[in-house]
Amino acid sequence: MxxxxxxxxxxxxxxxxxxxxxxxxxxxxxxxxxxxxxxxxxxxxxxxxxxxxxxxxxxxxxxxxxxxxxxxxxxxxxxxxxxASAEGRPVGTLKVSMGTVFGNSYVMPLLGEFVRRFPDISPDWHFDNRQVDLIGQGFDAAIGGGFELPQGVVARKLTPAHRVLVASADYLAQRPPVLAPEDLARCLGILIRSPQTGRVRSWQLTSREREQRPLALKPRMTLSDSEAACCASAQGMGIALVSMPMAVPFLDSGAVVRVLPDWYVDDGNISLYYAEHKLLPGKTRAFVDFILEQFLIAGLAQRFSAI
Known part of the structure; x- marks a missing residue:
């Protein structure tokens, strides 16, 4: 043997x-x-x-x-x-990948409670905005959006991945009203370049009635990070299309407001990914159940919905 x-x-x-x-x-x-x-x-x-x-x-x-x-x-x-679980408790190193800002803002605040519940699990969390090879790189789980779903990997939805248009109230006050998607063509845009492809993606806006229109802004600057785009829009530099998890703190503080609040971009879901096994390790099962529970308790699916 x-x-x-x-x-x-x-x-x-x-x-x-x-x-x-x-x-x-x-x-x-x-x-x-x-x-x-x-x-x-x-x-x-x-x-x-x-x-x-x-x-x-x-x-x-x-x-x-x-x-x-x-x-x-x-x-x-x-x-x-x-x-090997000690007295039936999950044990071992838990290797998880998640986006930098999303992980720091919404997953890291849960770390203390997770460790208190599962003291024999040692978190090994990686913060990276790139998609990882879950199985090939030895990750137990990953949190993110837009992942390709290879064979043997399952996804559990955490929240919708909606994007919204934001700008400072001062910027909007100095311009003609933006009442329809066509009005965006005369507005300065803070565009976001994909760190993976280096390209600026084209988006389709969707209304609450599911009508679709192309999104066209006059390019003012290009950034590679949604949080940076929120910061730029808060300083009155233009309109940015950003993900709801990034926009929420800026919207809550009043630094920015939504532009065309009846319109948004549907970019799929933010999900929790893990390898599908008949015998899932206790540490992975504990993490999956814990994250699903905490996101439900916090109502993040509703908070991150643009509708």
Whole structure:
């Protein structure tokens, strides 16, 4: 029977594309991972990787072996994690990815209560606005919007991902009234560039009656962050289209007001993502249930709705 550790070294190397990445995830040295994989290849009598100075590439035999062992490895790991729970309590390191501003504003305030409820779970939370490879990078869960949903990953809706137009009251007072989407063409726009693609996205406005119109603003500046766009609009620099979670604090303080409050952009949902397993680790189940509960108690789905 092959060593569980050798098989895990192989799987993590395949996922990460290198012994170095597998070593980082397993808290080993690259040399130790490479040696373990080499021993596995010797025992199996086949080469699992084509090695180069830059990257590992699976051989045909390696691809077949990976397909056969990946799901079983996850099931065994989850079973071990659940069995190791102290007195039935969830234990282990919980690796979660979330957007920087959204995470700091709406998830971090829940950390204290989460740790009090689950003292044997050690949070390892990553703040990044880029989509992560949930399974390949070893995350237990992720929170965000617009994620592609690969096979084996499920999404639980937390709130709608609505975007709204905002500006300072002073800026609007100095211009002709904005009464319809067509009036936006003569207004200065604070545009947001996608940090992933580098492009400024085109948007369609949707009315409460589900009528759609194109959004057209006169470009004044381009930023790559919704919170920065809120700050710029609060200073009277123009109209910005921003996500509701970013806009809410500025709207609550009166720094900005909504422009065309009957119109918004529907950008899907902000969801909680995690790998779908028959035997979900206790730490992941605890986190999923806790976040869903807290967002429901706080009424964030209603608070972030633009309708």
């Amino acid at each position: 092959e060593s569980f550790g050798s098989i895990e070294c192989f799987v993590r190397s395949a996922e990460g594309g290198s012994f170095a990445e597998a070593a980082r995830r397993l808290s080993l040295t690259p040399a130790a991972v490479g040696k373990s994989v080499a021993k596995l290849e010797a025992r199996l009598g086949v080469r699992l990787f084509q090695r180069s100075t830059r990257r590992l590439t699976l051989t045909e035999a390696g691809k077949r072996f990976l397909a056969e062992v990946s799901d079983s490895l996850i099931t065994i790991q989850n079973a071990v994690a659940n069995l």
